Amino acid sequence: MSASVYRKIVVKVGSNVIAGENGLPDLSIMSQLIEQIHQAKKQGTEVILVSSGAVASGRSLFQVSAKTDTVARRQLLASIGQVKLINTYTSLLQAYNLLCAQVLVTKEDFRDRIHYLNMKSCLGALLQHNIIPIVNENDVVSVTELMFTDNDELAGLIASMVGAEALIILTNVDGIYDRPPKEPGAQVIPLIDSSKTDFSAFISAEKSNFGRGGMLTKCSIAHKLSLVGIKVHIANGKTPGIVTSILNKETVGTVFSTLANKSKLKRWVANSEGYAKGKVLINEGAREKLFQTKKATSLLPVGVVKIEGEFAKGDIVKIFSEKGELVGLGMAQYSSDLARSAMGEKNKKPLVHYDYLFLYDQAESPVS
Ligand SMILES: Nc1ncnc2c1ncn2[C@@H]1O[C@H](COP(=O)(O)OP(=O)(O)O)[C@@H](O)[C@H]1O
Ligand SMILES: N[C@@H](CCC(=O)OP(=O)(O)O)C(=O)O
Numbered sequence: 440m441s442a443s444v445y446r447k448i449v450v451k452v453g454s455n456v457i458a459g460e461n462g463l464p465d466l467s468i469m470s471q472l473i474e475q476i477h478q479a480k481k482q483g484t485e486v487i488l489v490s491s492g493a494v495a496s497g498r499s500l501f502q503v504s505a506k507t508d509t510v511a512r513r514q515l516l517a518s519i520g521q522v523k524l525i526n527t528y529t530s531l532l533q534a535y536n537l538l539c540a541q542v543l544v545t546k547e548d549f550r551d552r553i554h555y556l557n558m559k560s561c562l563g564a565l566l567q568h569n570i571i572p573i574v575n576e577n578d579v580v581s582v583t584e585l586m587f588t589d590n591d592e593l594a595g596l597i598a599s600m601v602g603a604e605a606l607i608i609l610t611n612v613d614g615i616y617d618r619p620p621k622e623p624g625a626q627v628i629p630l631i632d633s634s635k636t637d638f639s640a641f642i643s644a645e646k647s648n649f650g651r652g653g654m655l656t657k658c659s660i661a662h663k664l665s666l667v668g669i670k671v672h673i674a675n676g677k678t679p680g681i682v683t684s685i686l687n688k689e690t691v692g693t694v695f696s697t698l699a700n701k702s703k704l705k706r707w708v709a710n711s712e713g714y715a716k717g718k719v720l721i722n723e724g725a726r727e728k729l730f731q732t733k734k735a736t737s738l739l740p741v742g743v744v745k746i747e748g749e750f751a752k753g754d755i756v757k758i759f760s761e762k763g764e765l766v767g768l769g770m771a772q773y774s775s776d777l778a779r780s781a782m783g784e785k786n787k788k789p790l791v792h793y794d795y796l797f798l799y800d801q802a803e804s805p806v807s
Contacts, residue, residue, distance in 0.1 A: 629690055
């Protein structure tokens with residue numbers, strides 16, 4: 440058996456892969472997936488599974504009355520269905536003498552560095568003990584604005600957190616097509632240059648029956664992960680042996696090229712955009728200095744022209760150029776009040792230290 444191309448991967452499986460035509464979980468697909476995870480582990484790859492499918496599983500157990508409102512309906516189905524989903528994985532893994540762990544998370548758990556580190560050490564301990572973490576959103580408490588866009592976003596955050604080399608997104612199409620998949624002549628794009636950010640030319644907002652975010656979310660996550668050196672594969676989870684094929688370097692599905700590797704701290708910052716508390720506007724001189732110098736440069740108050748919103752020490756802030764472009768993200772070293780008083784002044788402590796500064800550096804060349 441050849442060694443896998445990756446040492447650590449996150450595999451995300453969508454509701455439409457887990458669920459058959461009738462919306463109920465498809466046992467043969469799930470067992471195929473588990474068999475491939477077992478195979479990957481034998482090839483020396485650590486695997487974290489991010490699995491959707493709680494709502495679909497709930498549907499197979501219980502019929503919610505038509506009068507129940509949409510939020511309660513989802514909570515009900517997901518909370519009932521998650522038990523079945525994890526039990527199904529547990530029994531499928533038993534055949535290989537493997538244990539799994541249920542990890543249910545919310546957006547809040549990614550909000551600050553302490554929560555983030557707690558979750559990270561739990562996942563680390565599970566992997567160390569050869570247990571497969573199976574992650575899903577905690578749909579009981581994650582409602583409306585507290586929700587992740589979808590589990591693709593969650594999987595991206597997990598991949599970044601654990602320092603995975605790749606995220607494999609298993610969906611119900613063969614990859615990203617050069618036009619809506621049902622259009623005649625549509626072809627899968629094998630490799631996408633991650634420095635591109637506009638995917639709207641060939642990706643429609645169309646979603647599969649039970650999907651939440653659609654293909655555009657997958658692309659924007661793939662783009663973000665490529666900036667921190669994580670490869671993203673998008674492939675059809677219903678195709679037998681698909682994970683094994685990817686790990687054996689076969690050309691299947693779509694892969695996003697990666698850009699230069701970044702430190703773990705920068706990975707965390709890079710994936711924290713959704714949690715930013717305030718905005719920092721910098722002048723052109725500061726922007727040039729941050730981008731052009733070969734030296735590690737921190738963001739100093741002298742280059743800051745405006746602070747918007749309130750933030751505390753340790754919060755993530757968005758950094759904008761004077762033209763209004765989002766140029767980066769950083770962790771503030773002090774509060775918005777102190778930042779306002781230091782703004783424009785020389786010889787002040789950096790507002791964002793270089794180690795906690797992530798710049799959207801489009802100039803880096805892809806290293807696919
Ligand atoms: N260019 C494209 N290539 C592939 N899929 C596309 C494209 N444009 C839109 N889609 C839609 O994206 C869907 C996959 O996203 P989604 O429904 O969120 O799946 P999942 O449940 O696996 O997360 C496909 O079924 C397809 O309908
Ligand atoms: N947490 C939900 C899945 C939500 C979700 O993002 O679904 P999908 O777009 O199919 O990955 C569930 O388990 O049913």
